[in-house]
Amino acid sequence: MTTTAADSIRAVVAAVPDPEIPVLTIDDLGILRNVTTSDDGQVEVTITPTYSGCPAMEAIASDVKATLSAHGFDNVSVKMVLAPAWTTDWMSEHGKAKLRAYGIAPPHRLAGPVSVALGVHCPQCGSTETRELSRFGSTACKSLWVCSACQEPFDSFKAI
Amino acid sequence: MTATPSDSEARAAYALRLGDDALIAAQRMGEWIAAAPQLEEDVALGNLALDLLGQARSLLTYAGQLEGAGRDEDAFGYFRDERDFVNAQVFELAHGDFGFTIARLLVTSAYQVELYTRLSSSTDDTLAAIAAKAVKEVDYHRDHATQWTLRLGDGTDESHRRMQAGLDAVWPYVDELFETDDLVQRLAADGVAIDPADLGEPTLAYVGSVLAEATLSRPDITVRHTGGRRGIHTEQMGYLLAEMQYVARSHPGATW
Numbered sequence: 297m298t299t300t301a302a303d304s305i306r307a308v309v310a311a312v313p314d315p316e317i318p319v320l321t322i323d324d325l326g327i328l329r330n331v332t333t334s335d336d337g338q339v340e341v342t343i344t345p346t347y348s349g350c351p352a353m354e355a356i357a358s359d360v361k362a363t364l365s366a367h368g369f370d371n372v373s374v375k376m377v378l379a380p381a382w383t384t385d386w387m388s389e390h391g392k393a394k395l396r397a398y399g400i401a402p403p404h405r406l407a408g409p410v411s412v413a414l415g416v417h418c419p420q421c422g423s424t425e426t427r428e429l430s431r432f433g434s435t436a437c438k439s440l441w442v443c444s445a446c447q448e449p450f451d452s453f454k455a456i
Numbered sequence: 457m458t459a460t461p462s463d464s465e466a467r468a469a470y471a472l473r474l475g476d477d478a479l480i481a482a483q484r485m486g487e488w489i490a491a492a493p494q495l496e497e498d499v500a501l502g503n504l505a506l507d508l509l510g511q512a513r514s515l516l517t518y519a520g521q522l523e524g525a526g527r528d529e530d531a532f533g534y535f536r537d538e539r540d541f542v543n544a545q546v547f548e549l550a551h552g553d554f555g556f557t558i559a560r561l562l563v564t565s566a567y568q569v570e571l572y573t574r575l576s577s578s579t580d581d582t583l584a585a586i587a588a589k590a591v592k593e594v595d596y597h598r599d600h601a602t603q604w605t606l607r608l609g610d611g612t613d614e615s616h617r618r619m620q621a622g623l624d625a626v627w628p629y630v631d632e633l634f635e636t637d638d639l640v641q642r643l644a645a646d647g648v649a650i651d652p653a654d655l656g657e658p659t660l661a662y663v664g665s666v667l668a669e670a671t672l673s674r675p676d677i678t679v680r681h682t683g684g685r686r687g688i689h690t691e692q693m694g695y696l697l698a699e700m701q702y703v704a705r706s707h708p709g710a711t712w
Contacts, residue, residue: 348589349510378514379585381592430496431600432503440496456592 306331308367309341315355316435319398322356326386329377339364339372344382347436383407384455395419395453401426401441403455416452418443428452463646466639467580468522469542470649472532473685474571475515476543479533480693481564482508483700484551493554500600504561507593514586534704538697539687546629548684548693552622555615558604559622565598566662567633570655579647602666609670620672627675632682634659 309331310323322328322343330342341360345353357374364372384403387395392402396419415424423445430440438451485505492498516529546564551557572594575587608619634656643649667674683689704710 345510345589347507347510348514348586348593349506349508351506377585378589379581381585381589430500431596431603432496432500434499436503436506440499454596456596 302331302333305333305339305364305367305369308363308369309360312356312359312363315352315359317395317398317400319394320387320391322360324388324391324394326384326388326391327356327382337369337371339369340375341372342375342377344377346382348378350436382456384453387453399450400438401450401452403453406455416441418446418448419450420448421446464522464524466643467583467648468519469639470643471515471519471522471583473542475512475519475532476541477547477564478508478515479512480541480543480547480696482506482512483696484547484549485557487551488557497554501557504597504600507590507597511586511590511593514589518582518586530704534701538689538693541689541693541697542685542687544629544632545681545684545688545690545693546626546632548690548696549626549629550692550695552625553618555608555618555620555622556625557622558601558608559619559626561597562601562605562666563626563630563659563663564633565594565601567655567659568594569598569662570658571650571652574650574654577647578649583648598662605666605672606670609667609672616671619670623667623672624675624677627677628679629681630660631656631680632684635682635685637685 310321310328312322312328314320314322314325314327317325325346327343327346328341329344330340332340332342334340341364343353343356343360353376357376360374361372364370383406385405385407387403395402399419401416401419416426416428417424418426418441421443423443425444426441427444428439429442429449433440433451437454437456439454440449441452442449482505485501485508488501489498489505492501512533513529516532520527520529520532546560549556549560569591572587572591576584576591578584578587605619608615610616634652636651636653640649640651644651664674681690
């Protein structure tokens with residue numbers, strides 16, 4: 297299979313939205329790990345869960361298959377790997393910007409010389425006058441915050 | 457490295473222990489959904505249960521692969537009887553009040569943090585991968601339990617009393633977590649498993665520091681319960697299994 301074909305298959309898979317945060321694609325989230333194609337037309341897609349118990353993995357696998365099928369690729373297998381363990385550092389900058397625009401505070405970076413959370417910025421008004429209401433939110437990957445400046449509650453993506 | 461049959465059997469037995477701990481813990485934690493003291497806590501404990509269930513699924517699936525007899529996660533979860541479960545008894549105890557639940561979570565999550573931190577360097581690649589994933593989750597659980605222990609222990613007279621009562625009820629079951637036997641020692645010698653005997657000191661050091669800050673005392677006990685790793689369970693285990701397994705056994709082979 298030519299490189300161009302492999303690239304276009306990857307682009308199709310990369311555009312599959314996350315079922316729980318549909319503003320992000322699985323590529324933005326960093327859970328799409330690899331796409332390989334063989335000469336006989338077989339496509340293997342490798343994904344990794346955000347959390348061990350992430351209930352969206354089965355939906356994602358079936359969305360990947362359905363999307364590829366709609367593009368004419370029916371010989372598809374989806375493999376789930378645990379290692380290396382997913383980290384929010386794999387989320388793209390583009391993805392973080394989309395998350396903020398959607399109303400969810402993106403995770404801060406963990407890797408690098410210093411890992412400091414310099415306060416969570418309110419995704420609505422940008423204020424850092426925010427506080428955590430609950431360390432757990434609507435999905436395993438988020439916590440619940442409120443902004444003291446604009447009074448809006450918001451989800452914040454946990455950095456792990 | 458190819459595992460010899462006996463080695464696979466030992467690894468399967470070890471994965472089953474860890475998987476059963478996580479599964480039974482998840483089942484108990486899930487009982488709080490819609491019954492916790494606050495809505496936020498419903499969500500929090502539901503999330504904890506989901507993490508634990510995810511860890512259980514990975515561990516039980518791996519146990520089934522090692523066993524090679526065609527059993528999957530559902531076969532282990534739904535179609536084994538009480539004597540075949542090898543979780544430590546502390547995980548199966550009825551959830552009690554919120555003080556008891558937090559006391560148990562403090563000890564068990566502290567234990568799991570020590571365990572999974574070390575197991576992420578296992579010579580068994582699958583166990584190492586599961587542990588590296590799990591350690592991020594149980595670290596968050598431990599933090600949650602720590603914050604509640606501090607709030608309740610160093611809170612009102614009533615919250616202090618109930619938090620201490622929870623600890624007193626959990627404590628006779630704590631030492632079982634750190635029991636060793638031939639199986640784990642053999643696997644630990646190969647770098648596959650972590651000998652639980654090495655986890656007692658760091659776990660209790662962490663818990664002790666939290667209790668001191670929370671003005672709670674480490675219970676002084678004379679009775680120590682054990683037997684879970686050999687399939688000996690408390691009366692409460694039967695009720696838990698009845699609820700967990702009822703639907704799957706009433707409709708064998710059903711899918712949804």
